[in-house]
Amino acid sequence: MNGIMVLLVGALLCFYGIRSLHLGVLAIGFGLGWMLADLFHASLSALLLFGLIGAVSAWIVTTLVFKFSAYFIGGLAGAMVGARTADVLQPGDNDWAVSAIVILAIAVAAAFLADKFRARALLWLTSIGGASMVLNGLGRTTDPLEFLRSPEPGWQQIFATAAWIALSVAGWIVQRHLFAEKLGIKNTVVGNASPETEKS
Numbered sequence: 001m002n003g004i005m006v007l008l009v010g011a012l013l014c015f016y017g018i019r020s021l022h023l024g025v026l027a028i029g030f031g032l033g034w035m036l037a038d039l040f041h042a043s044l045s046a047l048l049l050f051g052l053i054g055a056v057s058a059w060i061v062t063t064l065v066f067k068f069s070a071y072f073i074g075g076l077a078g079a080m081v082g083a084r085t086a087d088v089l090q091p092g093d094n095d096w097a098v099s100a101i102v103i104l105a106i107a108v109a110a111a112f113l114a115d116k117f118r119a120r121a122l123l124w125l126t127s128i129g130g131a132s133m134v135l136n137g138l139g140r141t142t143d144p145l146e147f148l149r150s151p152e153p154g155w156q157q158i159f160a161t162a163a164w165i166a167l168s169v170a171g172w173i174v175q176r177h178l179f180a181e182k183l184g185i186k187n188t189v190v191g192n193a194s195p196e197t198e199k200s
Helices: 004-014 022-037 046-062 066-088 094-117 119-142 143-150 153-178 195-199
Strands: none
Touching: 004 022, 004 119, 004 153, 022 046, 022 066, 022 119, 066 094, 066 119, 066 153, 094 119, 094 143, 119 143, 119 153, 143 153
């Protein structure tokens, strides 16, 4: 049941995250809290608690500093991606120091990218972060798929990483198609550009 829940939150973020700022912040905060707790194999109740604390905290912080919301949302999504990356890079037991360095580095890079490129960077970050949650959820639904959540070295690591990339790209394609107007993407015919395109 807990796998299905995080899978659904991840799918929402991966395929619909750019649509609503508030929805995206709540999903990212929940995912970040969940992924951080899951790095160290927490119990279901702890995972849910960290997820809820993450969601509420992310929403409060983003609301208080709305002027810098893209920066914070990017940083939060980057931290979630960093947590997944740290888990994939460290099969078995995770080291606190290595995990913290990976998470912090990706979070800072993502924050600056989101602040500079806004919606387009957030499109990628929500797709990648949501995909990591989907795989985490899938890995909890049944034992044969457990390796998607925490792969061992070798083919499991390669397959889990490839699945993460493929799902992230799928999320990016879907969101880019659904929310083209929000992203400022215009369809133009070659040689017959619209006035709006010429101005930009």
